[in-house]
Each structure stands twice: as C-alpha cells, then as structure tokens.
Amino acid sequence: MRGFFSQIWTVVVMNVLSLPRRLWMSLAAIFAVSVVVAVLLAFLAMAKGFEQTLAGTGTDRIAIITRTGSQSELNSSMSRDTVNLVATAPGIARDAGGDPVYSAELYVIVDGIKRSNQLKANIPMRGISPRGFGLREQLEIVEGRQFEPGRNEIVVGEGVLRQFEGFELGREIRFGKTNWEVVGVFSTGGSAFESELWADAPTVQSQFQRGSSFQTVRLRLETPGDVQPILEFVENDPQLILDVETEADFFANQGRALTGIAIFGWILSVVMGLGALAGALNTMYTSVAARAREIATLRAIGFSNISAFMGTLAESLLLSVLGGLAGAIAAWLFFDGFSASTLGASFTQVVFTFELTPELFRDGIVLAVAIGLIGGLFPAWRAARVPVVTAFQGGE
Amino acid sequence: MSDDILFDLRGISKKFVKGNDTITVFENLDMSIARGDFLAIMGPSGSGKTTLLNMLGGVDQPTSGEVVFDGKRVDTLSENQLAAWRANNVGFIFQFYNLMPMLNAERNVELPLLLTRLGRGQRKKNVAAALELVSLSDRAKHMPKELSGGQQQRVAIARALVSDPKLLLCDEPTGDLDRQTADEILEMLTLLNRDYGKTIIMVTHDPEAAKYAKRTVHLDKGEFVAKELAA
Numbered sequence: 001m002r003g004f005f006s007q008i009w010t011v012v013v014m015n016v017l018s019l020p021r022r023l024w025m026s027l028a029a030i031f032a033v034s035v036v037v038a039v040l041l042a043f044l045a046m047a048k049g050f051e052q053t054l055a056g057t058g059t060d061r062i063a064i065i066t067r068t069g070s071q072s073e074l075n076s077s078m079s080r081d082t083v084n085l086v087a088t089a090p091g092i093a094r095d096a097g098g099d100p101v102y103s104a105e106l107y108v109i110v111d112g113i114k115r116s117n118q119l120k121a122n123i124p125m126r127g128i129s130p131r132g133f134g135l136r137e138q139l140e141i142v143e144g145r146q147f148e149p150g151r152n153e154i155v156v157g158e159g160v161l162r163q164f165e166g167f168e169l170g171r172e173i174r175f176g177k178t179n180w181e182v183v184g185v186f187s188t189g190g191s192a193f194e195s196e197l198w199a200d201a202p203t204v205q206s207q208f209q210r211g212s213s214f215q216t217v218r219l220r221l222e223t224p225g226d227v228q229p230i231l232e233f234v235e236n237d238p239q240l241i242l243d244v245e246t247e248a249d250f251f252a253n254q255g256r257a258l259t260g261i262a263i264f265g266w267i268l269s270v271v272m273g274l275g276a277l278a279g280a281l282n283t284m285y286t287s288v289a290a291r292a293r294e295i296a297t298l299r300a301i302g303f304s305n306i307s308a309f310m311g312t313l314a315e316s317l318l319l320s321v322l323g324g325l326a327g328a329i330a331a332w333l334f335f336d337g338f339s340a341s342t343l344g345a346s347f348t349q350v351v352f353t354f355e356l357t358p359e360l361f362r363d364g365i366v367l368a369v370a371i372g373l374i375g376g377l378f379p380a381w382r383a384a385r386v387p388v389v390t391a392f393q394g395g396e
Numbered sequence: 397m398s399d400d401i402l403f404d405l406r407g408i409s410k411k412f413v414k415g416n417d418t419i420t421v422f423e424n425l426d427m428s429i430a431r432g433d434f435l436a437i438m439g440p441s442g443s444g445k446t447t448l449l450n451m452l453g454g455v456d457q458p459t460s461g462e463v464v465f466d467g468k469r470v471d472t473l474s475e476n477q478l479a480a481w482r483a484n485n486v487g488f489i490f491q492f493y494n495l496m497p498m499l500n501a502e503r504n505v506e507l508p509l510l511l512t513r514l515g516r517g518q519r520k521k522n523v524a525a526a527l528e529l530v531s532l533s534d535r536a537k538h539m540p541k542e543l544s545g546g547q548q549q550r551v552a553i554a555r556a557l558v559s560d561p562k563l564l565l566c567d568e569p570t571g572d573l574d575r576q577t578a579d580e581i582l583e584m585l586t587l588l589n590r591d592y593g594k595t596i597i598m599v600t601h602d603p604e605a606a607k608y609a610k611r612t613v614h615l616d617k618g619e620f621v622a623k624e625l626a627a
C-alpha cells in the first residue's frame with residue numbers, strides 16, 4: 001500500500017509546486033480567508049475582553065438596588081425617602097457606630113474627546129457618597145486624593161485617563177455650565193468602574209438639576225451573597241418597588257446583553273465566509289482546469305483518481321490555512337491587548353481590552369479549514385473525474 | 397491463441413454520443429499485435445488513430461467487443477484496476493511530451509516508480525539507467541523548460557520505460573519535432589524495440605517515421621485498408 005501514500009504525497013507536492021503559476025489567484029484566495037478570520041477574531045476578542053472586564057467587576061459581598069424593571073443603572077430612579085427607608089433593612093452590614101454601610105448614587109452622562117479618533121463620546125459620571133469608595137473592590141487612589149464633599153471636584157478612572165483627552169490630574173473641565181477640577185485618579189484593577197468619573201453625590205445632584213433623586217444604592221452585605229433579608233424587607237413594604245441583586249449578578253446580567261457581539265461576529269464572518277468560499281471554489285476550479293492535462297497524464301501513467309482528489313483538496317486546505325494564519329496573526333497584531341470602549345447596555349462607555357486567547361485562535365483556524373474543505377471538495381471531485389484521454393489532447 | 401500475440405482486439409466497436417448524434421468511429425474491428433512488434437498506425441485526421449491507441453492503452457474503453465492483453469481481458473476492468481494495469485504494462489509517449497513543468501528531469505522520470513514497491517535507492521538507480529539510455533544523464537537536474545523539444549521527448553521516453561513495461565504507446569511522438577530530432581527519437585524507439593524487446597505502437601502522420609516501424613497499418617473511417625495494394 002506504500003504506493004498509495006507516496007502517490008498522494010507526490011501529487012500534493014506537485015500541486016503546491018505549481019502554485020506560483022496561479023500566484024495572484026492563490027494570493028487572492030488566501031487574502032479572502034484571512035480577512036474573514038481577522039474579522040471573526042476581532043469580534044470574538046472584543047466579546048472576550050468585554051466578558052472579562054465585566055466578570056472582573058462583580059463581587060457578591062456588595063449588593064446593588066435599582067428600581068424594578070429598570071434593567072440598567074441609567075434607567076433607574078429613586079427618591080431620597082426611598083433610599084433612607086431601604087437603608088434600614090436588615091441584612092445590610094453596619095459599621096462600628098452601628099450605621100448601615102451604603103452609598104446612594106446617581107449617574108449622569110458627560111462628553112469627552114477620545115484620543116484615538118478625536119471624536120466625542122459619552123463618559124458616565126457618578127455621584128457617590130464618600131462611603132462609596134469603600135464599596136469597590138481593589139479600589140486604589142493612584143494619584144492625588146478623593147474629592148471633598150460640596151466641591152466641584154472629580155476623581156477619574158484610569159480607563160478614562162487612557163482613552164480620553166484632558167483628564168490629567170489638576171486639569172479643569174467644563175461640563176454644561178460648570179467647571180470641575182480633577183483632584184485624583186483611581187484604579188479598580190481593570191474593572192468597568194475605571195471607565196467612570198466620580199464626584200460628590202449632592203454636588204452632582206445640584207449641578208445637573210437632579211433635585212434629591214438617586215438612581216441606585218450600593219451596599220455591603222452582612223452575609224456575602226445573601227440578599228434575602230433585604231428582598232423580604234422590600235416585598236413587605238408596598239411603597240418599595242425595587243430590585244436587589246449582588247453586584248456579581250448585576251454585571252453578569254449586563255454582560256449577557258453583550259454576548260450578542262460574539263454572535264454578531266460569527267454571523268458576519270459566516271456571511272463573509274460564504275464570499276471567501278465562492279473565491280476558494282473559483283480558485284480551485286481554475287486550478288483543476290489549468291492542471292487537467294497534468295492530472296490526466298498522471299492518471300495515464302497509473303496514478304489513482306484518489307491522488308488527484310487529495311492533491312486538489314490539499315491545495316485548497318493549504319491556501320485557506322495560510323489565509324487563516326495570516327488573518328489570526330493580523331488580528332493578534334492589531335487587536336490583542338488593544339484597548340477599546342463601547343456602548344454597554346447602560347449606553348455608556350465601558351473600557352475594555354481585546355483578548356485573543358488560544359481558544360479563539362483555534363476557532364479562527366477551524367473556520368479557515370471549513371472554508372478550505374468545502375471550497376476544495378467539489379473541485380477535487382472534478383479533478384478525480386478528469387478523463388484520462390485529456391492527456392492526448394491539445395497543444396501547449 | 398498463440399503465445400506470441402500480445403494484443404488481441406475482437407469485434408471492437410466504439411461510438412461517441414454527443415447529444416442526439418452518435419459518432420461511430422469503429423464498427424466490429426479485429427486486430428492482433430504480436431509480442432515484440434513495432435507497429436505504425438497511419439491514416440487521415442479523424443480516422444480513429446488516437447481512439448484506437450487510447451483503447452489499447454486502457455484510457456478509453458470500447459462500446460462493445462473485447463480487448464485481450466497477454467491472454468487477459470482488460471476492457472472489463474474497473475477504472476482503478478485499469479490504472480494499476482497501465483502502471484504495470486504500458487508506457488505512454490505523447491506528442492507534447494506532457495512532462496510535469498514543476499519537476500526536474502529525474503523527478504519526471506521517477507513518477508511511474510512511485511507506484512511500485514521500489515525503495516528510494518533502487519528508484520534512483522532505475523532513473524539514472526533510464527536517463528542513460530536516452531543519453532540525458534547530464535540533464536537530470538534540468539527543468540523541462542530548460543530542455544529542447546527533442547530533449548523533453550527523450551525525458552518522456554525515459555519516463556515511459558523506467559518501470560520496464562512490455563508496451564510503449566506513442567501518439568505522434570515526433571509530431572512536434574524537426575526532421576533531424578525526429579530521426580533521433582525514432583532511432584531510440586527502434587533500439588528499444590530491437591534490443592530491449594519492447595512492443596511499440598506508434599500513431600503517426602509522417603511516412604518517414606513509419607519507415608522505422610516493422611509494419612504499418614492504415615486506418616480510414618475506422619477500418620484498416622491495404623494501402624500497398626490500393627496504390
């Protein structure tokens with residue numbers, strides 16, 4: 001049976017050696033596949049990065065209270081009375097003085113100029129109570145200091161500093177009719193909060209005409225993960241129409257809306273993949289036509305039609321795998337570790353980093369192989385059917 | 397059946413169906429070819445020379461009738477059995493050489509040996525011997541495009557005989573060559589027939605080429621005609 005493999009191998013080698021004769025067409029096929037794979041990987045890397053940013057954001061030691069049905073912080077709203085009432089609920093951790101540990105917060109949208117494209121984009125600005133600093137995991141003031149209550153001072157997340165212009169320590173920034181001074185920079189170890197600006201809640205309420213309303217309450221749980229006592233308290237009071245979730249659950253739900261990115265990426269790449277497939281088919285049919293006399297000559301010599309089939313399939317696979325690798329490398333060069341921001345479910349910027357993991361690489365190569373296999377199958381079948389008498393026909 | 401008959405064609409018909417038309421190339425053709433023969437097939441264009449050669453070489457099959465080679469029927473073999481049969485018994489020489497342009501001379505000559513059980517070392521020896529026979533040892537590493545037409549045809553002859561088949565089938569082997577080069581090629585075929593016992597069947601338009609053969613048959617409209625008698 002050694003002849004079986006050596007003839008297939010010989011035909012594969014001959015096909016590959018004949019590629020320079022169809023250089024441009026082959027390069028075009030490689031390019032088409034590489035674009036498809038690069039696009040797929042860009043989307044998957046984006047989704048992955050997003051997922052990891054949001055996953056890093058939540059903890060079950062903290063709970064978030066929003067108005068029922070609001071789905072995001074931005075749509076939520078509650079009065080100061082509601083906040084004061086719910087703060088008396090059992091299940092909320094208390095400090096040494098016996099006061100509940102919570103931060104009533106509100107959320108406004110301001111504009112910034114992105115460094116990357118000099119375009120305006122939204123930045124969430126959060127009014128928090130000084131206690132709110134203690135209600136974020138891994139929070140660190142890396143430069144400057146906290147804002148002082150009652151003053152137009154902001155501390156900026158590191159993500160904002162990276163992505164937007166003009167938020168360096170000591171800078172004055174104008175939002176609407178008021179000026180704010182950057183007095184500090186904070187880090188939360190890469191989580192979504194880093195894409196925010198923080199200021200004193202009452203000051204934000206007055207400067208942005210929010211009266212005494214808040215949007216969310218963030219609190220520390222007495223028992224990590226246990227929101228049940230608070231939920232019961234809320235359910236027993238008909239005035240309170242609120243959702244209570246751990247922070248981990250809250251962000252996981254937000255992130256779920258964004259798995260759509262990955263699905264969209266797959267749909268887009270499959271549609272583009274069909275284009276690349278058409279290109280691969282065309283390239284391979286051309287290859288078979290160009291090699292028909294060589295194929296027939298080999299068949300006359302005694303080579304099997306399986307070798308003609310496998311040779312063509314191998315050529316197709318080689319082209320598409322080369323394209324897949326080129327696309328993956330391009331995606332890696334351009335996107336891995338690339339910091340970006342996008343509109344989250346709350347219609348605000350979440351800064352995140354594209355993550356190209358080995359699994360995503362594998363997905364890209366699988367897509368390329370699929371294009372190569374399908375694009376090579378029918379032409380390979382035709383190669384196997386080339387009539388041997390073709391060897392006796394025609395001139396050069 | 398006599399032992400020195402290599403090929404026996406019995407009642408061969410060959411029809412091509414093209415849409416509603418049926419082209420009948422052969423109708424009930426009989427033919428015998430002796431072992432060790434050097435046969436030239438001549439005839440006008442369209443008379444069926446290539447079609448006949450293809451059926452002898454097992455690359456095309458008769459519509460009806462029997463092709464018996466060495467006492468065994470080959471017209472009933474499957475496509476892959478035929479491929480194996482060709483690999484063992486037939487060497488082809490084409491008008492346009494049909495060398496693989498991406499392989500050098502010795503790789504081209506080696507191709508038929510890849511279908512055998514020979515190891516690399518033995519293959520190399522056989523390739524060298526075949527190239528020696530066609531006086532191209534010094535061109536072993538040359539690519540086809542670096543060789544003249546006559547040299548390419550000699551490489552093709554080396555390829556046809558490297559696996560030591562009994563039968564060489566040539567379709568216009570000198571059709572693309574000038575007189576002097578053609579004579580060299582034909583002398584080489586004569587040598588292979590005389591000294592190596594190859595049975596050679598050669599289709600040609602060229603009466604000069606036919607003179608090298610032991611025997612010439614004339615085809616016209618799918619039938620053998622006795623040219624000598626008619627003339």
Ligand SMILES: Nc1ncnc2c1ncn2[C@@H]1O[C@H](COP(=O)(O)OP(=O)(O)OP(=O)(O)O)[C@@H](O)[C@H]1O
Pocket residue numbers: 412413414419421439440441442443444445446447448
């Ligand atoms: N694949 C085919 N389909 C249809 N008709 C064919 C086919 N092959 C050959 N023919 C027909 O069979 C007849 C004999 O063709 P063939 O090629 O054997 O002639 P030939 O004697 O070799 O001619 P030439 O000297 O021009 O090479 C011709 O009429 C040709 O048109």
Ligand SMILES: [Mg+2]
Pocket residue numbers: 445446447
């Ligand atoms: Mg012909």
